[in-house]
Amino acid sequence: MSNDRKNRTHEHEPASPGRAEQVAALRPVYRADLAEGLDRFFEPPRDTCPWCGSTRLATRLRTSDLIQHKPGRFVLDRCEGCRHTFQNPQLSEAGLEFYYRDFYDGLGEKQLAMTFASRTKMYVQRAESLVPFAPTPKDWLDVGTGHGHFCEAARTVFPDTSFDGLDFTDGAELAERAGRVDHGHRSSFPELAEQLADGYDVVSMFHYLEHSTEPARELQAAYRAVRPGGHLLIEVPDPDSRYARLLGRWWLPWLQPQHLHFVPVENLRARLTDLGFTVVAEQHAEPHDPVDLLAAVWFALDAVAPRDDLPWLPVPPSRLQRILRAMTVIAGIPALLLGRLLDRLVVKRVARPLGLSNAYRLVARRD
Incomplete structure (x- = not known):
């Protein structure tokens, strides 16, 4: 095929949608999902350890989605008998679909x-x-x-x-x-x-x-x-x-x-x-995997910065919010670099003897 014909063919190929267009197209889908509430995304809480059956459970962590920032609060319980840590309540099948969506695909x-x-x-x-x-x-x-x-x-x-x-x-x-x-x-x-x-x-x-x-x-x-x-x-x-x-x-x-x-x-x-x-x-x-400090710094920066444009948020960020987010990330670059250096050059060498292996x-x- 000649270059001219190739070029003419490419002219008629639809361009892949940019991220902003993808987000805009997905927003109504997520709005419909969230209109039904979050309860359906979780199984009933359990009162026994899924590993050993013990009833001696204690809350180890309460947190949110720090990566995608999808709505919801998540609890990790720890068994006082065998020390197994597990999500409680655990995601339901609908929850797994919702929270995995647009992460790996x-x-x-x-x-x-x-x-x-x-x-x-x-x-x-x-x-x-x-x-x-x-x-x-x-x-x-x-x-x-x-x-x-x-x-x-x-x-x-x-x-x-x-x-x-x-x-x-x-x-x-x-x-x-x-x-x-x-x-x-x-x-x-x-x-x-x-x-x-x-x-x-x-x-x-x-x-x-x-x-x-x-x-x-x-x-x-x-x-x-x-x-x-x-x-x-x-x-x-x-x-x-x-x-x-x-x-x-x-x-x-x-x-x-x-x-x-x-x-x-x-x-x-x-x-x-x-x-x-x-x-x-x-x-x-x-x-x-020597990424702990770098990731922690990023999570902290991302938590204080205005949100990016995400389809599970009701509206896109304003121009001012975009500017503030960019400024926050730029201001955090020295801390990110320090975290990266400590992870790679210091902690990696002593992770095992200090019990820091992740x-x-x-x-x-x-x-």
């Missing part, structure tokens, strides 16, 4: 995709954690794969391994079309567990379990999917991190309202053992 898709695509070094390090225990796995299922960026990076460590991805969004299908996974399953893991029984040498759950409504069922599904002698890799936020107490609601891994469960490492080890796994590695320093990773072998 829609308005937020482009930014999140760039963020995930830029984390290749972390993905490679995750894959390398398996090498001492299974240097040549035949097949690998990544649960909560998103758009499959981990699998794409892990191929550089395991070039002969077949990688499948599973996600309840269309991300798994997009990952398959992009060639990042060999097969993308769009499904709930527990619902697909029998079909995948004994199907994989490795199953990974990297920052997936905390999003699940029933983590016990997810672990049972993992046991079914891993072959005897195969391995399960799990990485989750560490609720015992000192940062969780020091930074309070500004601690990024709380990630409300998406993160529903926070499992102390002792609890997860015990549950895996009960299922029939043997934990062969526990890591804290390696999975630490995540932990377990490698478990199915017996």
Whole structure:
């Protein structure tokens, strides 16, 4: 096709709507959702721990949506018996749909995709954690794969391994079309567990379990999917991190309202053992993501600045509000840079001995 014809063809292609147009188009949809109230977005509060059944519960945190700023207040309770922390009341199915919408897809898709695509070094390090225990796995299922960026990076460590991805969004299908996974399953893991029984040498759950409504069922599904002698890799936020107490609601891994469960490492080890796994590695320093101070500073700045143009807000910000927001962010740049430097150059070196690691990773072998 000639360049002239290409240019004429492009002239007739509709331009992609800008963010302002997208927000304006979504505002009536969100207005209709919110007109029905927020109660339908939550299950009834529970009075027992979902992990051990204890009735000794205490409130650990009350917060709001610090990232999208969607309306609602969220409570994390802590079991005084087993120390499990969980969202209470938990999001309902309608709530999960509402609060996830335009985060990983829609308005937020482009930014999140760039963020995930830029984390290749972390993905490679995750894959390398398996090498001492299974240097040549035949097949690998990544649960909560998103758009499959981990699998794409892990191929550089395991070039002969077949990688499948599973996600309840269309991300798994997009990952398959992009060639990042060999097969993308769009499904709930527990619902697909029998079909995948004994199907994989490795199953990974990297920052997936905390999003699940029933983590016990997810672990049972993992046991079914891993072959005897195969391995399960799990990485989750560490609720015992000192940062969780020091930074309070500004601690990024709380990630409300998406993160529903926070499992102390002792609890997860015990549950895996009960299922029939043997934990062969526990890591804290390696999975630490050095972003805590930077994120806390940003959350604080974002909280005092006028809101951006968001479709779940009734009206767009005025010109003055836009200017004030820009000035607030500019004024906060030195604090953001300081937080970034401290995260990367100071805290990262001492995170484990000081108990500041924000995540932990377990490698478990199915017996």
